Amino acid sequence: MDHILLLHLHLVIAALMAAASSFHSCEAAAVSKGSFEDNFSIMWSENHFTTSQDGQTWFLSLDKETGCGFQTKQRYRFGWFSMKLKLVGGDSAGVVTAYYMCTENGAGPERDELDFEFLGNRTGEPYLIQTNVYKNGTGGREMRHVLWFDPTQDYHSYSILWNEHQIVFFVDKVPIRVFKNNGKANNFFPNEKPMYLFSSIWNADDWATRGGLEKTNWKLGPFVSSYKDFSVDGCLWEDPFPACVSTTTKNWWDQYDAWHLSDDQNKDYAWVKRNLVIYDYCDDSERYPTLPEECSLSPWD
Ligand SMILES: *[C@@H]1O[C@H](CO)[C@@H](O)[C@H](O)[C@H]1NC(C)=O
Numbered sequence: 001m002d003h004i005l006l007l008h009l010h011l012v013i014a015a016l017m018a019a020a021s022s023f024h025s026c027e028a029a030a031v032s033k034g035s036f037e038d039n040f041s042i043m044w045s046e047n048h049f050t051t052s053q054d055g056q057t058w059f060l061s062l063d064k065e066t067g068c069g070f071q072t073k074q075r076y077r078f079g080w081f082s083m084k085l086k087l088v089g090g091d092s093a094g095v096v097t098a099y100y101m102c103t104e105n106g107a108g109p110e111r112d113e114l115d116f117e118f119l120g121n122r123t124g125e126p127y128l129i130q131t132n133v134y135k136n137g138t139g140g141r142e143m144r145h146v147l148w149f150d151p152t153q154d155y156h157s158y159s160i161l162w163n164e165h166q167i168v169f170f171v172d173k174v175p176i177r178v179f180k181n182n183g184k185a186n187n188f189f190p191n192e193k194p195m196y197l198f199s200s201i202w203n204a205d206d207w208a209t210r211g212g213l214e215k216t217n218w219k220l221g222p223f224v225s226s227y228k229d230f231s232v233d234g235c236l237w238e239d240p241f242p243a244c245v246s247t248t249t250k251n252w253w254d255q256y257d258a259w260h261l262s263d264d265q266n267k268d269y270a271w272v273k274r275n276l277v278i279y280d281y282c283d284d285s286e287r288y289p290t291l292p293e294e295c296s297l298s299p300w301d
């Protein structure tokens with residue numbers, strides 16, 4: 001994605017230095033509720049970023065000059081990653097809030113990435129939520145959903161479950177997307193490299209809303225998205241002993257029950273598939289005359 005490229009060029013050096021200086025072993029991270037500074041760094045535009053007085057809620061703003069973004073200081077491999085977001089309300093056409101995990105601070109040709117992107121809209125028109133999965137620099141695995149609530153009215157949680165068997169995107173407790181592994185070496189399932197978690201707000205009126213037809217109305221800015229309750233229950237990756245291997249851990253997110261959906265989750269997921277999916281690359285045979293390999297894997301297994 002272009003935005004990542006733009007954002008991170010000047011931070012690559014910082015990331016390299018951070019990677020080089022950390023020397024601990026891998027351990028399961030406790031659920032975290034510290035201050036912003038404990039776990040995050042601002043990627044760019046510090047002055048577009050504010051926190052509530054108690055430090056527990058964060059606000060990212062976008063104006064004609066720039067948006068802004070933050071990232072975790074740590075990287076993780078596998079686990080449960082969750083955050084509550086309240087999106088820009090009113091006329092938010094053109095505005096995109098991205099919330100994603102990525103192996104690097106840039107749009108490098110070999111990155112892995114798991115994306116949630118919230119595509120704003122004109123007042124009263126529905127937000128779309130776009131998800132995507134990249135492996136070794138290749139994405140093109142978009143899905144788009146409408147939501148069953150207005151994501152600008154309240155905080156809702158957006159979470160990713162990631163283990164060797166599946167990646168599940170959740171909205172509140174509802175699985176909206178299931179991305180399966182096939183248990184073999186492949187070119188679609190990101191599982192080797194640890195990822196940071198990022199979020200940012202930016203202008204994407206060249207493509208986001210009705211394919212770029214709806215432009216951002218700058219008179220209404222600044223546009224603000226809000227965040228709270230970040231939690232990670234996952235494996236913190238620390239060099240030079242990057243364990244984070246399934247068989248060495250005893251964590252719920254890496255156990256049999258987390259390798260597939262539960263019966264209740266299956267019902268919710270079936271409901272989502274019937275009612276909320278706007279686009280699925282696996283159904284797009286014009287774009288993919290030969291459907292990608294992972295499209296044949298059943299989400300119900
Ligand atoms: C957040 O930062 C604290 C302090 O550095 C650390 O102990 C904790 O493991 C971090 N939490 C996560 C989820 O990385």
Ligand SMILES: *[C@@H]1O[C@H](CO)[C@@H](O)[C@H](O)[C@H]1NC(C)=O
Nearest residue numbers: 108109110135136137138187
């Ligand atoms: C990842 O992609 C690069 C090209 O961008 C390729 O040279 C490399 O072999 C790929 N790695 C794997 C493990 O497939």
Ligand SMILES: *[C@@H]1O[C@H](CO)[C@@H](O)[C@H](O)[C@H]1NC(C)=O
Nearest residue numbers: 119121125126128208209210
């Ligand atoms: C915005 O609203 C229009 C009209 O309801 C809809 O077609 C579109 O899918 C919505 N979302 C985006 C991101 O364009």
